[in-house]
Amino acid sequence: MLHDKVAIGSVIVFALIVIACLCAPLYARFVAGTGPDANHVTEVITVGGKPTDVVSTSGIPIGPTWQSKFLLGADSNGRDVAVRLLYGGRTSLAIGFLAAAITLTFGTLTGILAGFFRGWTDTVLSRALDVIWAYPVVLLGIALGTALELGGLKVGPVVISGNSLFVPALIIGFVFIPYLARPIRTQVLLLREREFVAAARLLGKGSLSIIVSEVLPNVISAVVVFVPLIVANAILLEAGLSYLGAGVQAPNPSWGTMIASGVALITSTPSLLFAPVIMLVATTVSMNLFGESLRNALGTTTSMTGR
Amino acid sequence: MARYIARRLVSSLVVLFLVSVFTFLIFQVIPNGNPALRIAGRGASSATLATVVKEWGFNQPLYVQYADMMRKIFTGSVVSYSGNINVMQQLRAGLPATISLAVGASVIWLSGAIVIGVLSSRRIGGTVDRLMGVLASVSISVPVYVIGAVALYFLAYKVAIFPNGGYVPMSQSFFGWLDHMILPWLCLSVGFIGLYSRVLRSSIIETEGEDFVRTAKAKGLTKRRILVHHVLRTSLIPIISLWGLDFAGVIGGGAILVETLFNLQGVGQYAAESIGLLDIPPIMVIVMYGTFFVVLLTTAVDILHAFAEPRVRLQA
Amino acid sequence: MTEPLLEVEGLRVGFSTDRGVVQAVEDVSLELDEGELVCIVGESGCGKSVTALTIMGLTRSPTTRIEGSVRFEGSELLDAPEGDLRSLRGPGIAIVFQEPVTSLNPVQRVGPQIAEQIQAHTTLDSGETRQRVIESMRRLGIPQPEQRWYAYPHELSGGMCQRVMIAMAMSCSPRLLIADECTTALDVTIQAQILLQLRGLCDDHGIGELLITHDLGVVAEVADRVVVLYNGRVVEQGTVRTILEDPQHPYTWGLLGSMPRLDRPRREHLSTIPGAPPEPGTAGGGCSFLARCPHAFDRCLEEPPLTPVPGASARESARCWLTLDQRRRLRMVGGDIGLAPAGGGR
Numbered sequence: 001m002l003h004d005k006v007a008i009g010s011v012i013v014f015a016l017i018v019i020a021c022l023c024a025p026l027y028a029r030f031v032a033g034t035g036p037d038a039n040h041v042t043e044v045i046t047v048g049g050k051p052t053d054v055v056s057t058s059g060i061p062i063g064p065t066w067q068s069k070f071l072l073g074a075d076s077n078g079r080d081v082a083v084r085l086l087y088g089g090r091t092s093l094a095i096g097f098l099a100a101a102i103t104l105t106f107g108t109l110t111g112i113l114a115g116f117f118r119g120w121t122d123t124v125l126s127r128a129l130d131v132i133w134a135y136p137v138v139l140l141g142i143a144l145g146t147a148l149e150l151g152g153l154k155v156g157p158v159v160i161s162g163n164s165l166f167v168p169a170l171i172i173g174f175v176f177i178p179y180l181a182r183p184i185r186t187q188v189l190l191l192r193e194r195e196f197v198a199a200a201r202l203l204g205k206g207s208l209s210i211i212v213s214e215v216l217p218n219v220i221s222a223v224v225v226f227v228p229l230i231v232a233n234a235i236l237l238e239a240g241l242s243y244l245g246a247g248v249q250a251p252n253p254s255w256g257t258m259i260a261s262g263v264a265l266i267t268s269t270p271s272l273l274f275a276p277v278i279m280l281v282a283t284t285v286s287m288n289l290f291g292e293s294l295r296n297a298l299g300t301t302t303s304m305t306g307r
Numbered sequence: 308m309a310r311y312i313a314r315r316l317v318s319s320l321v322v323l324f325l326v327s328v329f330t331f332l333i334f335q336v337i338p339n340g341n342p343a344l345r346i347a348g349r350g351a352s353s354a355t356l357a358t359v360v361k362e363w364g365f366n367q368p369l370y371v372q373y374a375d376m377m378r379k380i381f382t383g384s385v386v387s388y389s390g391n392i393n394v395m396q397q398l399r400a401g402l403p404a405t406i407s408l409a410v411g412a413s414v415i416w417l418s419g420a421i422v423i424g425v426l427s428s429r430r431i432g433g434t435v436d437r438l439m440g441v442l443a444s445v446s447i448s449v450p451v452y453v454i455g456a457v458a459l460y461f462l463a464y465k466v467a468i469f470p471n472g473g474y475v476p477m478s479q480s481f482f483g484w485l486d487h488m489i490l491p492w493l494c495l496s497v498g499f500i501g502l503y504s505r506v507l508r509s510s511i512i513e514t515e516g517e518d519f520v521r522t523a524k525a526k527g528l529t530k531r532r533i534l535v536h537h538v539l540r541t542s543l544i545p546i547i548s549l550w551g552l553d554f555a556g557v558i559g560g561g562a563i564l565v566e567t568l569f570n571l572q573g574v575g576q577y578a579a580e581s582i583g584l585l586d587i588p589p590i591m592v593i594v595m596y597g598t599f600f601v602v603l604l605t606t607a608v609d610i611l612h613a614f615a616e617p618r619v620r621l622q623a
Numbered sequence: 624m625t626e627p628l629l630e631v632e633g634l635r636v637g638f639s640t641d642r643g644v645v646q647a648v649e650d651v652s653l654e655l656d657e658g659e660l661v662c663i664v665g666e667s668g669c670g671k672s673v674t675a676l677t678i679m680g681l682t683r684s685p686t687t688r689i690e691g692s693v694r695f696e697g698s699e700l701l702d703a704p705e706g707d708l709r710s711l712r713g714p715g716i717a718i719v720f721q722e723p724v725t726s727l728n729p730v731q732r733v734g735p736q737i738a739e740q741i742q743a744h745t746t747l748d749s750g751e752t753r754q755r756v757i758e759s760m761r762r763l764g765i766p767q768p769e770q771r772w773y774a775y776p777h778e779l780s781g782g783m784c785q786r787v788m789i790a791m792a793m794s795c796s797p798r799l800l801i802a803d804e805c806t807t808a809l810d811v812t813i814q815a816q817i818l819l820q821l822r823g824l825c826d827d828h829g830i831g832e833l834l835i836t837h838d839l840g841v842v843a844e845v846a847d848r849v850v851v852l853y854n855g856r857v858v859e860q861g862t863v864r865t866i867l868e869d870p871q872h873p874y875t876w877g878l879l880g881s882m883p884r885l886d887r888p889r890r891e892h893l894s895t896i897p898g899a900p901p902e903p904g905t906a907g908g909g910c911s912f913l914a915r916c917p918h919a920f921d922r923c924l925e926e927p928p929l930t931p932v933p934g935a936s937a938r939e940s941a942r943c944w945l946t947l948d949q950r951r952r953l954r955m956v957g958g959d960i961g962l963a964p965a966g967g968g969r
């Protein structure tokens with residue numbers, strides 16, 4: 001796989017995007033001189049020698065100036081698009097990774113427990129997975145999103161406000177659990193019939209020990225293949241939910257919210273749409289291409305249908 | 308076979324029940340929040356709030372609340388307080404558009420996926436295959452509403468080949484209906500074709516390595532017959548299961564993004580608008596119906612699957 | 624003298640892989656007449672299945688290199704167009720595989736699968752085809768063929784599935800039947816029944832049969848002649864009597880010696896051929912059996928050709944530098960034909 005140019009290329013692209021977004025505060029301070037929420041509606045800047053309104057009197061914001069200030073133009077609130085793009089990237093990527101982590105942890109755990117212990121554990125867990133699986137992804141996302149938005153979440157001592165970034169991450173992570181848990185469960189079901197598990201049992205090893213020493217290593221490769229897929233889908237779902245208003249809430253920037261405002265202004269300032277779109281697509285495409293190369297290299301045939 | 312069907316039906320009833328309970332929990336029981344406030348919507352007056360509390364029985368024990376909610380939903384008497392409209396009526400009004408979208412798109416994406424999947428599998432690793440692989444990865448990475456927005460921009464705004472969104476019922480004008488549906492169909496299909504064609508390709512490659520395909524060749528059958536009758540028949544089976552789930556998802560309002568973008572006034576768009584207003588009752592009803600539809604359709608697809616694949620019937 | 628039904632001459636089959644070309648078959652030549660049952664014997668990896676598949680043209684692919692000649696009823700098969708081969712598969716040559724249950728289409732009933740073969744090669748209508756299929760099944764001892772028509776492969780036992788496969792193979796009355804380890808996956812009692820049927824097809828219908836097996840018991844039961852393969856080469860061939868009573872190659876001695884016998888006193892240890900069978904495609908110089916042969920001497924560094932056995936019939940030969948006398952002296956170990964342990968027996 002190290003020879004696979006596509007794989008290497010996509011990893012590099014993805015890494016560059018992540019680094020760029022991490023450097024958002026640096027860019028904001030040293031290049032653009034403004035923050036993501038700073039409003040410059042009434043300002044006037046010089047473009048090509050001519051003074052231009054950041055946001056024209058008819059409400060149309062400036063397009064890309066290709067200068068350090070407002071490199072990619074401004075949005076209808078006069079905010080620097082490039083700065084928002086990078087800050088939005090941090091939000092979207094953070095949510096994407098966090099969600100993926102949630103899915104990976106709970107998905108693997110559920111899959112292994114259901115597949116290994118079978119019986120009642122399996123029945124209960126599988127029904128639970130079926131329930132989550134039954135909801136069309138976006139619908140569940142918006143259901144949870146709107147429900148949690150108004151009041152946030154309070155479980156015991158843990159309080160998460162409705163506006164926090166944890167909420168979309170939790171929701172997205174939760175929604176994708178069955179997509180990982182089911183294939184893992186199928187894999188574990190097959191694994192537990194194998195000889196080395198029987199051998200470990202005969203040696204007197206307890207269930208937990210068997211799971212850790214025999215099952216987990218064999219399941220890891222299947223899980224690893226899913227990682228890029230889940231990250232990419234998490235980022236996409238976040239963008240989708242934010243676009244609809246059920247994910248990240250304004251004024252927090254995220255690629256999803258920026259795409260939403262961009263779509264509205266597509267006829268006047270297409271750059272508003274294309275900037276976040278290109279970033280989003282570059283991120284997800286590189287993740288997906290990497291995932292495909294990973295799958296080819298590892299040669300697994302586990303599918304996401306889990307049947 | 309009958310036992311399998313019975314088992315499957317029982318299991319789906321259980322899931323349906325659990326789905327209803329879960330939906331109930333999401334909307335009415337989530338900790339830290341006044342559910343009455345949620346139902347009444349943002350900016351509800353105290354009078355509306357009181358009505359809500361009474362009608363929905365928030366001062367009653369949970370199981371009564373649950374029974375109430377189910378009754379309301381299934382008798383179609385849920386009312387949205389923001390606009391004082393009956394939710395069921397709105398839902399029904401949006402169905403034709405959503406169904407048109409689902410049916411048309413799924414036909415396109417299924418046939419597209421089969422064609423591309425088969426073509427890619429003929430020469431694995433060849434130029435066609437690699438190109439299709441990259442295109443597939445790209446197509447599942449671009450959000451569907453972006454494709455839609457770009458398509459609208461270029462094909463409806465810059466060059467007015469297609470109308471700029473909206474829905475025309477078939478009863479009104481067949482060509483008008485077609486004209487308005489083509490772009491949404493294509494946009495929705497792109498991502499699915501990308502995904503399904505790769506799944507089919509893997510499935511075909513796996514099937515072609517099976518013993519019975521070797522036997523088919525040894526019988527002196529033509530390549531065409533082997534492909535269609537033996538390979539495809541087996542390798543299409545997982546695709547059909549996937550298709551059932553996605554089709555149901557679209558009808559259940561899952562194509563919310565496409566509908567909103569193209570202003571099709573379908574069920575999904577209704578849900579989207581309700582989110583904007585933070586109007587819970589419609590969302591609740593749509594989610595409930597959406598999931599019910601998904602469970603029913605996937606059960607039907609599973610049963611069909613069992614007819615096609617006799618070995619499945621032996622499984623638990 | 625009539626032309627042999629099947630003539631294989633100097634067959635070489637190599638597969639290109641990431642690690643280079645794997646030569647599965649180095650040099651195989653054999654002949655088979657009508658009404659004759661020839662067994663190809665060897666361990667796994669010796670190239671016997673590849674030989675069988677190549678005869679049917681089933682190994683053709685961009686990554687396969689096939690050289691030599693395979694003539695069926697006089698016509699060359701190796702460079703024949705795919706269409707010709709297709710018409711031959713069924714009415715000319717038919718093959719039965721090792722795993723009957725997986726070799727049948729799992730989502731189709733067995734009756735139509737047999738019918739499919741008939742319909743691909745004849746113009747009978749569905750009624751006549753069904754008749755033929757039921758007849759075929761009945762002749763192979765499948766009970767209640769009218770009902771069995773509707774069965775799925777997984778509903779039938781291994782033995783029954785194998786009968787279906789044979790019925791399918793015989794449905795177009797081929798002149799040559801190839802059976803690749805077709806009884807290996809079955810219990811011994813079923814195995815005996817199937818073998819009896821295969822022998823019957825040969826005797827009663829005059830078809831030629833090529834049976835691939837690793838089991839000398841099968842050979843003793845049904846073979847007319849035997850071809851012994853090792854590392855992609857023929858190392859010995861002869862009549863079944865010769866092979867079992869007067870074998871000429873140390874490998875054959877090893878095979879015979881390693882069979883536990885009920886009619887002799889039990890030995891303390893099961894005798895084996897020392898070492899392990901070579902990986903397909905690992906050919907060095909010299910005799911391929913060199914590393915495992917206790918009777919090797921300096922001449923063996925040069926690969927021996929397949930030489931006819933002096934004083935025997937035309938189709939008996941062995942690939943060994945030892946002379947006839949030497950062989951007859953060296954092959955007895957403790958009163959039995961066997962392979963002496965390394966270092967002993969000379």
